[in-house]
Amino acid sequence: MKKALSVVLSIFILCSLFSCAKEEKDYSQEFRQLYTADEYYEEQRQEIEAIVKEYADQLQATDENKDMKSDEKSAAADKMKSEFAEKIAEIDKKDMVDAKKYAEEFFAYTKTVILPYDSYIEYVKAKHYDYDNASSAEDIVSAVDEMKKALRNASDSLDFDVQYKNSPFHLNIKCGINSAGYPELTFTSDKEWSSLKIPNNGFFSISVSTILNQDCENLEDTVYDRISHTDMVHELNRRTYNVLYGGAIRYINAAYNIKVKDNTYYSYADGAIGQQEVYTDDPQQAGISYSSDGMSFVMETINQKHDDIFKADGSYTNTFGNIVSKDESLAYDADCIVLMLTTWPAVLGLENDVNIMFYVIPL
Numbered sequence: 102m103k104k105a106l107s108v109v110l111s112i113f114i115l116c117s118l119f120s121c122a123k124e125e126k127d128y129s130q131e132f133r134q135l136y137t138a139d140e141y142y143e144e145q146r147q148e149i150e151a152i153v154k155e156y157a158d159q160l161q162a163t164d165e166n167k168d169m170k171s172d173e174k175s176a177a178a179d180k181m182k183s184e185f186a187e188k189i190a191e192i193d194k195k196d197m198v199d200a201k202k203y204a205e206e207f208f209a210y211t212k213t214v215i216l217p218y219d220s221y222i223e224y225v226k227a228k229h230y231d232y233d234n235a236s237s238a239e240d241i242v243s244a245v246d247e248m249k250k251a252l253r254n255a256s257d258s259l260d261f262d263v264q265y266k267n268s269p270f271h272l273n274i275k276c277g278i279n280s281a282g283y284p285e286l287t288f289t290s291d292k293e294w295s296s297l298k299i300p301n302n303g304f305f306s307i308s309v310s311t312i313l314n315q316d317c318e319n320l321e322d323t324v325y326d327r328i329s330h331t332d333m334v335h336e337l338n339r340r341t342y343n344v345l346y347g348g349a350i351r352y353i354n355a356a357y358n359i360k361v362k363d364n365t366y367y368s369y370a371d372g373a374i375g376q377q378e379v380y381t382d383d384p385q386q387a388g389i390s391y392s393s394d395g396m397s398f399v400m401e402t403i404n405q406k407h408d409d410i411f412k413a414d415g416s417y418t419n420t421f422g423n424i425v426s427k428d429e430s431l432a433y434d435a436d437c438i439v440l441m442l443t444t445w446p447a448v449l450g451l452e453n454d455v456n457i458m459f460y461v462i463p464l
Contacts (some may be wrong), residue, residue, distance in 0.1 A: 128157040128164070131178070132185050140194045148192055156185045200238035207245050211463045212284055213276040214255040215440065221461035224251035225435050259460065263305065263444065268298040274440070276462055283404060284438060284462055288342070289397035295363035297344050304345040306443040310420075311337040311403050311464075313411065314427040314434045336420045337407055339378070340388050340400050341368040373406035375418040402438050403464070411436050411464070438462040 132153045138146055163169065163177045193201065216224065231244035259274040271291040279285045286309060290297070299305055315335040344365045359366055360382040367387035370378040381387060388401030410417045416426040428434070440460040 126161075126164070128160045129153050131160060132156050132182065135182060135186055136189050141192070142195055142198055145192050145194075145198070149189060152185065152188050156181050194238075196238035197241075200241040204232070204241055204245050207249065211252065212278060213257040214252060214462065215257065215259055215274065215276050216252065216255055216461045216463070218459040218461060220251055220255065221437070221463070224248055224463065227251050261442075265298075265300055265303070265305075265444075267300060268292075270297060274460075281404065283408070284402050284464075286400045286402060286440070287397055288400065291396070293395040294344070294391070294398065295365065295395055297364065299345055299364070300446065303445050304343060304443070306344075306441075307342040307400075308339065308439075308441040308443070309341070309400050309402055310339045310439045310441070311407055312435070312437050312439050313337045313417065314436065316428075316434060334419055334421070335425060337372040337410060337417065338403070339368070339370050339420050340402075342384075342387075342389060342398070342400070343367065370420040370422075371406075372417060372419045372422070373404070373410060375422045376420075377422050378420060402462075436464040438464060 136149065138149075141149065160178055160181055163174050163181075166174070169177070211224075227244065227247040227250070231247045232241070235241045235244045257276045261272045261274075263270050263272055273289045275287045275289070276284055277287065288307060297305070313335050342365070345361070359380045362382040366380060366382050367384055367389060368378055368380045369387040370376050379386070384391060384398065389398050391398045414427070416424050419425045438461070440462065442456075442458045442460075444456045
């Protein structure tokens with residue numbers, strides 16, 4: 102009897118010791134109560150849990166610090182919770198993740214669209230006034246929808262019937278992305294490019310320019326005034342294909358030492374390396390490469406050097422080798438590729454003597 106009583110007493114004492122032992126506290130719960138896990142996707146929840154662990158460890162260390170008074174511990178805990186809430190506020194909830202993905206997919210699409218000039222202005226204004234000022238997920242989605250309206254008739258391809266009397270031809274222009282991730286333009290004719298014959302004293306020109314940090318409403322002025330305002334023109338680089346036929350134009354070109362091959366000559370300049378405009382009969386020098394059948398050619402638009410200039414602050418070297426400062430005061434500035442088609446005499450349907458058509462590719 103005594104032995105049994107002794108065993109019972111031992112068990113009772115042991116249980117008492119365990120019950121008196123300090124219960125281990127889950128400090129992470131202090132922080133998990135400050136956000137709603139269901140509002141986040143798994144990827145964001147994992148990011149939050151890493152922050153939870155960081156602050157839970159800090160709170161535990163504070164609670165176990167015997168040198169701190171109770172009110173000091175309480176103040177430290179409140180500060181941690183405030184910092185934690187600020188960090189969590191920077192992590193996107195499901196609706197914001199979805200909205201940003203929606204915008205990302207849209208801007209990936211815009212990299213290859215070729216826009217009429219008026220549509221481009223509409224698009225840039227929607228981007229500036231709606232998207233750039235959007236703060237909520239709902240505002241972002243609404244802004245993207247507005248930009249989509251501006252691009253409702255957009256395409257990565259254009260088709261023209263160029264009706265020169267003695268040499269009509271069909272032209273397709275397509276924008277794609279090259280292996281480096283930058284836009285490139287492919288020009289395809291239903292005739293070999295080298296066989297085109299333009300009427301006497303006439304010409305056909307394709308010009309591709311990269312315009313940086315320019316007020317979109319003044320893009321036409323930028324292109325038209327490029328010769329007389331070389332220190333102000335925000336043109337980073339230019340590639341031009343020109344085909345002509347006989348007459349006075351050929352003699353004018355010869356006077357300026359412009360070499361012509363197969364009725365064709367090229368010009369190029371690259372502000373990324375401070376290069377003045379150069380005329381040549383070598384397409385490769387102008388960043389142009391022909392297909393094996395001579396029916397199409399690809400024209401370089403931008404490269405890594407240009408991309409670096411887009412992302413940098415301050416000034417840059419333009420097409421003419423002049424230093425141009427970026428204007429940070431513009432109401433809405435634009436980085437874009439301007440495609441200009443020029444025919445003389447006018448053959449693309451307009452009533453003027455020289456027909457110039459503008460298209461824009463957003464960057």
